[in-house]
Amino acid sequence: MEDKKQHCLLGGSSAERWINCPPSARLTEDMEDVTSIFAEEGSNAHSLAEYKLNKALGNNIEYPKLTIFSKEMDEYTDSYVSFVLEQIESLKEEDSGNAPYVMVEHQVSYDKWVRDSYGTIDFLAANNKTLHIIDLKYGLGVKVDATENSQLKIYALGAIQELECLYDFEKIILTIYQPRIGNVSTWETTKTELLKWAEDVLKPAADLADKGGGIFRSGPWCKFCKAKAICKERSKVALEILNQEFRNPALLSDNEIEEILLKADDISSYLNDIKDFAVAKALDGKKWINFKLVEGRSTRKFTDEGSVINVLKENNINPYDTKLRSITDIEKELGKAKFKTLLDNFVNKPQGKPTLVLRSDKREELNLVNTDFDVFKEEK
Ligand code: SF4
Known part of the structure; x- marks a missing residue:
């Protein structure tokens, strides 16, 4: 999980975006973060998981102040803790019964490769053979894969930077634990491979991103970019298929239909983003030349259910629906x-x-x- 209080310009959670589209970092740095109920729910789940894991490890910690809590959250954080404890056991077995070094919600810096950078690792365990990093994802919407996951690789680099004088591990295990959709994704790599990626890919991209250089590149990472609705590159790429000259002026061929289908999700997600952006601006007071805000459809609601029940009973009508x-x-x-x-x-x-x-x-x-x-x- 990214640092709960502060975000740095080249943070781990946005790394997939700024590595692929370096100028997006400076372009979006002053744009407002949009907070959502889902982000708040995720943050509460992380606090609860941090508390439970620390308790299970025998560390002293105060129960967190939660603004959202559910039975489901309680169960999912329990399952996360059990999973982490199993991983600790397996590292212990690997090292002839010696307990690994473990850290919970631990902030690391990876400034050897990315200037002024830091991030918070949900859980890490290390011994002289293996470093294991686990990231709890509480989201439901997007299934996150650990394979070549830039955020996890960056956190592993942070752990290497911090622990290399103490532990001589070569094997790196990176895990995404996403309990709400039953996704446990694990990817194994080596310190050598990771350090090569840091020099060949991460550092050059970070240098460009820091200076606002590089070229804009649209891709799946745009979904999490604060400029996604108004970025010209994304708009150009999403809509370019519609500007294409097709062979038959009247009807599309099967191949042309497939070409459009391939872009259909990108086009519709871009169109939804630009609509949401325009509505948010209008709600902020912006007057668009050709568009205005009107009241959408709504459904009727009873204002006082108790009184409605009484009135219906007085009139011998069953107020309840037993669905x-x-x-x-x-x-x-x-x-x-x-x-x-x-x-x-x-x-x-x-x-x-x-x-x-x-x-x-x-x-x-x-x-x-x-x-x-x-x-x-x-x-x-
Ligand atoms: S929307 Fe996509 S292409 Fe545009 S700046 Fe953001 S990441 Fe880059």
């Missing part, structure tokens, strides 16, 4: 394990709506011969 609660809601209350034991036999997952994805997607291709998809055709 069963949703699966997600019940699972949240019972916890995943208890839900499985008690109710798994009564759960059926119907056929999902057919979705067109890239051939590289891991899901198996649908067999149209054995399945009836007419119901989905009729829906359209």
Whole structure:
């Protein structure tokens, strides 16, 4: 996790962006951070996990002041702590029963390669063979992969910078622990490989980014860039397919349809970003020439449910709807394990709506011969 209180210009959590698009660092440094309920939830989960892990390791720590807490958060942070303790045990076994050096929520600097830089590692353990870094991700939206993960590599470099005179490890294990979507992603590399990446890729990119140099490059990392809605490079790349001259002036060929499909997600995510940006500006008082804010659709709500119930009862009308609660809601209350034991036999997952994805997607291709998809055709 990135430092909870301060962010540096070339921080680990934004490294994928500034390594691939170095000028984005200076371009966005004065832009306001948009905080969200999800970020606040993540920050609370990290504080709770830090507390529980320190307790489990026998360290003295005060219970954190949480602004968000749920049973789910309690369970997920418990599972994170169990996972970390297992990793400590495995390093202990590797080193003939000697306990590894461990640190929780530990700030490191990687300024050997990136000027004025620092970041906070959720958990690290080291002995003379292995360095293991674990990053807790509490998000649900994007599945994070540990393989070649720039943030984790940077944190490992910070740990190397700090620990190299004490420990002589060569094996580096980097793990993303993302409990809410059951994602535990681990990638193994070596100190030699990491130091080579630091010299060949990280340092040159950081030097360029620090000076505001380099070229703008649009890619998946734009999703987390504060300039994503107004960046000209992103706009150019997202929309360039629409400016293309197609062969037949009237109709698209199959190849041309595939070319557009390949860019469809990027185009729609860019269009959503620019719409959100324009609405946020309008709410801030900006008057756009051709657009205005109006009230959107809304649904009616009772202002005083107690009074409504009384009125309905007086008129012999049942005020209650006895609908069963949703699966997600019940699972949240019972916890995943208890839900499985008690109710798994009564759960059926119907056929999902057919979705067109890239051939590289891991899901198996649908067999149209054995399945009836007419119901989905009729829906359209
Ligand atoms: S939106 Fe993308 S291309 Fe534009 S500055 Fe940000 S990272 Fe670079």
